[in-house]
Amino acid sequence: MIPVFVNLEGFRVAIFGFGEVGKRRAKKLLKANANIDIYSKTFDDEEFEKKINFIKCDVNEISDGDLEKIIKKYDIIVTAIDKKNNERIVKIARKLGKFVNSATFEDEANLIIPACTEVDGVLFAVYTKGKSPLIAREIRKLVESYLLYHEEDLIIQSYVREKLKEKISNQKERKEILEKLFKNDEFKKELSKLIGKYGKIENHL
Ligand SMILES: C[C@@]1(CC(=O)O)c2cc3[nH]c(cc4nc(cc5[nH]c(cc(n2)[C@H]1CCC(=O)O)[C@@](C)(CC(=O)O)[C@@H]5CCC(=O)O)C(CC(=O)O)=C4CCC(=O)O)c(CCC(=O)O)c3CC(=O)O
Numbered sequence: 001m002i003p004v005f006v007n008l009e010g011f012r013v014a015i016f017g018f019g020e021v022g023k024r025r026a027k028k029l030l031k032a033n034a035n036i037d038i039y040s041k042t043f044d045d046e047e048f049e050k051k052i053n054f055i056k057c058d059v060n061e062i063s064d065g066d067l068e069k070i071i072k073k074y075d076i077i078v079t080a081i082d083k084k085n086n087e088r089i090v091k092i093a094r095k096l097g098k099f100v101n102s103a104t105f106e107d108e109a110n111l112i113i114p115a116c117t118e119v120d121g122v123l124f125a126v127y128t129k130g131k132s133p134l135i136a137r138e139i140r141k142l143v144e145s146y147l148l149y150h151e152e153d154l155i156i157q158s159y160v161r162e163k164l165k166e167k168i169s170n171q172k173e174r175k176e177i178l179e180k181l182f183k184n185d186e187f188k189k190e191l192s193k194l195i196g197k198y199g200k201i202e203n204h205l
């Protein structure tokens with residue numbers, strides 16, 4: 001597996017099961033502007049109701065043939081029911097060449113929706129290959145704090161990087177300058193003072 005960031009706007013997603021995990025996945029996929037249908041025995045969350053289509057059903061009562069017909073209609077499948085049903089759905093989805101994510105970690109599932117965050121336009125995602133979702137969550141929090149704590153570095157790097165691109169054509173030279181700048185606390189202190197004085201650098205320089 002390799003990590004990729006994708007734009008899911010307008011993609012058709014089916015989520016099977018609307019418990020803790022189904023809701024967590026639905027929240028993330030809603031944020032990505034996907035079109036979501038939920039297939040579940042129960043729904044207990046009104047907040048979602050306007051943005052998502054709910055199809056009340058018991059997957060145990062749907063034949064493999066009918067499940068195939070449902071799954072065919074979607075680009076991405078998320079299954080968050082019990083192990084037995086998840087296995088069944090993963091198998092059918094793979095046969096149909098779909099991307100499928102499962103809450104119970106089947107080897108054949110080919111899509112991970114990882115622990116992730118976005119701070120100041122920086123996206124971060126981490127996956128422990130199912131070894132420990134809890135550790136993935138803690139790493140995500142650590143990186144979140146790092147990015148918040150280093151907000152100024154990011155602003156400086158982004159600004160100087162753009163300026164250097166205009167002035168120095170050699171990428172290796174640009175990289176050397178950016179690395180020196182990142183390590184130079186004196187320079188950063190001076191620049192921080194200026195940022196304090198004039199507000200955010202991006203708005204004023
Ligand atoms: C394989 C995967 C599914 C996939 O393919 O996507 C999967 C599988 C399983 N998770 C389980 C349990 C928990 N999962 C969490 C939390 C998260 N789980 C997430 C992802 C993934 N979980 C994928 C692998 C990701 C990786 O390895 O990095 C995160 C990152 C993203 C998200 O869910 O949105 C999100 C943190 C988000 C954040 O906060 O940033 C917590 C903690 C909590 O609830 O707070 C617990 C309880 C503690 C524990 O048990 O560890 C169980 C056991 C069930 C059982 O015991 O029956 C299974 C099944 C199994 O392992 O068999």
Ligand SMILES: NC(=O)C1=CN([C@@H]2O[C@H](COP(=O)(O)OP(=O)(O)OC[C@H]3O[C@@H](n4cnc5c(N)ncnc54)[C@H](O)[C@@H]3O)[C@@H](O)[C@H]2O)C=CC1
Nearest residue numbers: 017018019020021040041042058059060080081082083103
């Ligand atoms: N990936 C992850 O982060 C985690 C995975 N898990 C595993 O994921 C699965 C789901 O966990 P939770 O969301 O916590 O469970 P849950 O019990 O909160 O939710 C299950 C959902 O599936 C629906 N459902 C159950 N049987 C159904 C059927 N036959 N047809 C249609 N819908 C049905 C229920 O109505 C409910 O909405 C479990 O197998 C659990 O072991 C559990 C915790 C975390």
